[in-house]
Amino acid sequence: MPAYTAAGHRRSFGFAIAATILLMVAASAPSPFYPRFAEQLGLPPVATTLIFAVYAFTMLAALLLTGAISDAVGRRPVITVGSVLLAVSLVVFWQSDSLTMLLVARSLQGIAAGLLLPALSAMVVDFAPPKQSEAASLWNTIAAMTGLGIGAITAAIVLDLLANPTGAVFGSLTVVFLLIAALVWATPAATRSVRLRVASTISRPAVPAKMRRALKVAVPAIIAGWATNGLFLALGSSVVKIEFGATTHAQQSITIPIFAVSGIIASVLLHRSSARVVSVYGTSALGIGTALNLGALALHSFPAYLVTVAVVGTGFGTAFMGVLKTLMPRVDPAERAAVMAVIYTVSYLAFGVPTIIAGLLVPLISLQGAMMALGAVIGVLCAVATVKRIRIPDLPHPDDLPRRPAKTPKHQSMT
Incomplete structure (x- = not known):
């Protein structure tokens, strides 16, 4: 077993971040291929969005059923199984010659991601530098968005x-x-004071009564942010190709790295701000950016469209971070998994369902019309979320509260 050394922990921290980036690379790499698949196989728009959405639904199911399993059996076995399953899904993608095979590939990828994402995120926390409490959450955010951007643009360049x-x-x-599945065994196993039974690792969504109001306020922001992310990943390349006449795959996919990089920058700049500031900025930028984005789309101005994508990206990068900064101080440690299950249920439903709706609308009102309709809904959700969030006061993080001295029992005599 690898020794517990400071250098080993740093390597493990770096491994977990790198593996998270590569997981997101694999998640976004198929996006530039969607127009190619649709053309080669003669797929209707709804089929393309269904290929994308099935990933969100299978990933959601895996998160709810196995999200905490690495706490019971260890990070390394789960990362190995998830990595091998992801490799299998990529082989199926590679050999796909029908809609059925593409759906199978994306479903397997969603299950693998549902295993890998919580295990790798927990591994980042396990080996985060001491006395840097925000390092893990910040690096998890940066790694995910970096991978999304790299995967899309790299795949597009290869296509060209x-x-x-x-x-x-x-x-x-x-x-x-396959290398990740093997290399994870060179990292030390994180120590765990308590081993959970596997049966207890199934998340049961639940919301404590004391935080239901705050969660209701957060839901519009969650839906708006994740719906925007899903639409960019599923239809972003098609919008640039059809509406702006982009001829190369790199041009068609350029919105995804712009979206990701702007989100990273905003998250880094604002991660130390209060929950209210982060949340209000996130939903405001998301709403205003979406309105400007639709305006640029209507005017067929590609430079303006790219600028507005960057604005939207800053909103997505901070809106969800603001939701977590708002909700987590209100959650008792024993209730965090159940609450996160609710949050991710809403998130991944919003990630997948609007893309299917868009695919159904395209034949009826055109691609631009579908984006306009869904963009209008996102704008309304952002306005509602911004106004409601302003009215919710911030709570201090439990770690920042002063510790009360232990009370002396009344029956104990004073000497």
Whole structure:
């Protein structure tokens, strides 16, 4: 077993961050291929969005059923199983020649991501530098958004340059995740004071009565942010191709890295601000950016469209962070898993359902019309979330509260 050394912990911290980035690379790499798949297989718009959405639904199911399993059996076994399963899904993507195979590939990828994401996120926390309480949450955010941006633009460039892009992208990622499955065993096992029974690791969504009002205020922000993310990943390339006439895959996919990088920058700049400031900025930027984005789309101004994508990205990058900073101080430690299950249930439903709705609307009102309709709904949700969040006061984090001295029992005599 690897020794518990400071250097070993740093390597493990770096490994977990790198693996999270690569997980998100694998999640976004298929996005530039969607127009290609649709053209080659003659798929309708709803089929393309369904390929995307099935990932969100299977990932949600895996999160709810196995999200805490690495607490019971350890991080390394779960990361190994998830990485091998993800490699299998990438091989299926590589060999796909029908809608059925694409749905199977994306479903397997969602299950694998549902295993890997909580285990890797927990591993980042396990090996985060001491006395840096915010390092883990910040790096988890940065790693996820970095991977999303890198995966999309890299896959797009490969599509433009190589004759066999599917083999290059999905074959390379297959090898990468087989290596991750092996290399994780070079990291030390995180110590755990309590071993949970596997049966107890199934998350049961529940919201304590004391925080239901705060969660109701947060729901519009969660839906708006994750719906925006899903629409950009599922339809962003098609919008740039159809509405702005982009001819290369790199041009078609440029919105995804812009969206991700702007979100990273905003998260880094604001992560020490109060929950109210982060939340209000996030929903305001998301709403205003969406309105400007729709205006640029209507005017067919590609430069303006890219600028507004950056504004929207800063909103998404901070809106969800603001939700967590608002809710977590209100949650008792024993209730965190159940509350997070509720939050992620709403998040991944918002991630998948609007993309399917968009796919159904495209044949009826065009791609631009579908984006306009859903964008209007997102704008309204952002306005509601901003106004309601202003009225909710911040609570201090439990770690920041002064500790009360232990009370002396009344029956104990004073000497």
